[in-house]
Amino acid sequence: MRAFALSLTVTLAAFPAFANKVYISNEKGNDITVLDSETLEVIATFPAGNRPRGITISPDGKELYVCASDDDTVRVFETETYTETHTLPSGPDPELFVLHPSGNPLYIANEDDNLVTIVDVVTHRVLAEVPVGVEPEGMAISPDGAFVVNTSETTNMAHFIDTATSQIVANVLVDQRPRYAQFTSDGKLLFVTAEIGGTVAVVDVATKEVIHKIGFEIPGVLPEAIQPVGLKITQDGSRIYVALGPANRVAVIDGATFEVMDYLLVGQRVWQLAFTPDERFLFTTNGNSNDVSVIDVAAGEVIRSVPVGQQPWGIVVAPD
Amino acid sequence: MKRLLIAALLLTTPALAEGSGDPTWPCIQRKQPHLSIGQLWPGPPPDAAAAHLAQRPDIAALAQVLEQRRLPMDEAEVQIAAFAKGASAAELTALFVAVFDRIDAYRSRIMAGVARYAEKQTALSDQIEARRAEMARLSAAAAPDFDKIDAEEERLDWDVRIFTDRQAQLTYVCETPVILEQRAFALGRAIAAHLATPTPVP
Numbered sequence: 001m002r003a004f005a006l007s008l009t010v011t012l013a014a015f016p017a018f019a020n021k022v023y024i025s026n027e028k029g030n031d032i033t034v035l036d037s038e039t040l041e042v043i044a045t046f047p048a049g050n051r052p053r054g055i056t057i058s059p060d061g062k063e064l065y066v067c068a069s070d071d072d073t074v075r076v077f078e079t080e081t082y083t084e085t086h087t088l089p090s091g092p093d094p095e096l097f098v099l100h101p102s103g104n105p106l107y108i109a110n111e112d113d114n115l116v117t118i119v120d121v122v123t124h125r126v127l128a129e130v131p132v133g134v135e136p137e138g139m140a141i142s143p144d145g146a147f148v149v150n151t152s153e154t155t156n157m158a159h160f161i162d163t164a165t166s167q168i169v170a171n172v173l174v175d176q177r178p179r180y181a182q183f184t185s186d187g188k189l190l191f192v193t194a195e196i197g198g199t200v201a202v203v204d205v206a207t208k209e210v211i212h213k214i215g216f217e218i219p220g221v222l223p224e225a226i227q228p229v230g231l232k233i234t235q236d237g238s239r240i241y242v243a244l245g246p247a248n249r250v251a252v253i254d255g256a257t258f259e260v261m262d263y264l265l266v267g268q269r270v271w272q273l274a275f276t277p278d279e280r281f282l283f284t285t286n287g288n289s290n291d292v293s294v295i296d297v298a299a300g301e302v303i304r305s306v307p308v309g310q311q312p313w314g315i316v317v318a319p320d
Numbered sequence: 321m322k323r324l325l326i327a328a329l330l331l332t333t334p335a336l337a338e339g340s341g342d343p344t345w346p347c348i349q350r351k352q353p354h355l356s357i358g359q360l361w362p363g364p365p366p367d368a369a370a371a372h373l374a375q376r377p378d379i380a381a382l383a384q385v386l387e388q389r390r391l392p393m394d395e396a397e398v399q400i401a402a403f404a405k406g407a408s409a410a411e412l413t414a415l416f417v418a419v420f421d422r423i424d425a426y427r428s429r430i431m432a433g434v435a436r437y438a439e440k441q442t443a444l445s446d447q448i449e450a451r452r453a454e455m456a457r458l459s460a461a462a463a464p465d466f467d468k469i470d471a472e473e474e475r476l477d478w479d480v481r482i483f484t485d486r487q488a489q490l491t492y493v494c495e496t497p498v499i500l501e502q503r504a505f506a507l508g509r510a511i512a513a514h515l516a517t518p519t520p521v522p
Contacts, residue, residue, distance in 0.1 A: 218358050219358060219364060219365050220356055220357045220358030220361070220364070220365030221356045221357075221358035221359055222352075222354070222356045224352070225352065225356055225359055246350075246352070246359065247358070247359055248359045248360070248505065249358075249359075265360075265361070265362040265512075267505075268359075268501065268502065268505050288498065288501070288502060288505075289502060289505055289506070305509070
């Protein structure tokens with residue numbers, strides 16, 4: 001038995017990762033590409049309505065949510081069969097959304113009418129609409145579910161919404177065209193990317209103040225090509241990865257010092273990022289080269305580019 | 321029919337003003353006058369030595385072949401692989417510099433063409449406005465000269481037709497710089513794949 005246990009351990013050590021499905025929304029192809037996170041092969045493609053962008057998955061991995069921006073709805077797919085089971089009311093032009101850590105509700109940014117729509121994913125009903133700044137875009141939720149943050153592209157703010165009251169409790173001014181926001185897993189810091197400003201704001205969640213701004217400078221790249229968009233943070237907060245849009249690079253940032261350590265060349269117009277649950281790989285969607293780059297996180301290297309659909313935009317990895 | 325064309329014109333005219341606010345840049349895509357090498361090449365920016373080496377006849381000739389969009393990427397990759405056998409990192413870098421310089425120069429010419437296209441459309445739009453004003457003036461006369469009105473209407477119809485036809489090509493016109501950037505990126509990636517280990521940017 002011990003020998004068996006030992007051999008099992010060895011096997012597990014040799015193959016530490018589960019294969020997870022990786023779902024990529026193709027904004028122009030109007031479909032979803034499914035990758036296998038171990039073989040890095042495309043295993044399926046299925047239609048997803050008009051202009052699919054934001055994409056997320058339920059904590060149990062059974063339901064896939066897709067913002068079909070030009071259909072003004074959120075489409076819900078069964079993750080095994082890829083069949084559409086229903087839609088959720090989203091308000092006009094849904095672009096990005098965030099799911100409560102419990103799996104319900106869903107908080108959706110409506111770019112065209114300056115609202116965040118809160119939808120119950122079980123009853124399929126709108127619970128509330130929260131007026132925010134002009135052109136709401138990025139969405140983040142604190143790990144304890146207490147705050148939802150929405151960024152507004154034109155107002156250049158991160159709005160903190162109290163999830164208990166659906167009221168805005170703080171507005172934090174950041175740089176021009178904030179695109180994406182994410183909390184650290186301990187809930188203490190919020191990172192907000194600014195596409196035109198070319199920076200990432202580090203916000204202290206307790207005081208709601210910007211405590212640091214991360215700038216970017218890449219030798220041989222014109223500053224206007226550096227446009228921070230998607231962002232992801234490791235569970236332990238030690239590394240932050242920022243997609244720099246048409247610079248075609250992902251910045252690797254030290255979570256303790258906020259210093260940029262490296263700029264990895266990925267694909268063209270890199271947009272969104274997603275880790276595998278074990279954080280072995282980080283995937284990037286590259287809108288202009290129509291592929292997904294695979295970063296080996298430990299090695300800090302791009303190991304593969306996988307062709308997907310037309311203009312890949314959003315990406316989510318299924319939980320274990 | 322004329323009403324329809326004018327309606328189409330009214331619908332399409334604002335597209336000229338969209339995007340950057342630059343009247344000579346009619347595209348939705350952000351105007352990016354030049355590509356930068358760091359967007360396409362993983363290593364440190366090539367130096368003057370690489371630029372000099374890029375002029376070596378065999379490297380320049382290969383770059384000229386690779387640049388052609390009619391050469392499929394898989395065939396380009398075969399040619400790059402053949403060159404890479406025995407080529408040093410400096411020679412591979414020089415090949416990319418040669419490709420980059422050619423594509424960026426061509427892309428700049430295309431972008432100048434886009435600007436001329438936009439200027440022509442603006443001029444035509446002004447001419448259409450003038451013809452419409454002239455028609456309104458002729459129609460408002462106490463004894464309208466219907467022959468003159470008909471002639472002016474015909475000229476107006478032609479101008480509107482040319483304008484809308486040209487406008488329909490806008491998507492293609494605007495996508496050309498993007499397609500060239502894609503080509504440059506794909507070639508950069510294919511050449512860089514033959515470097516032993518990518519040099520991280522400091």
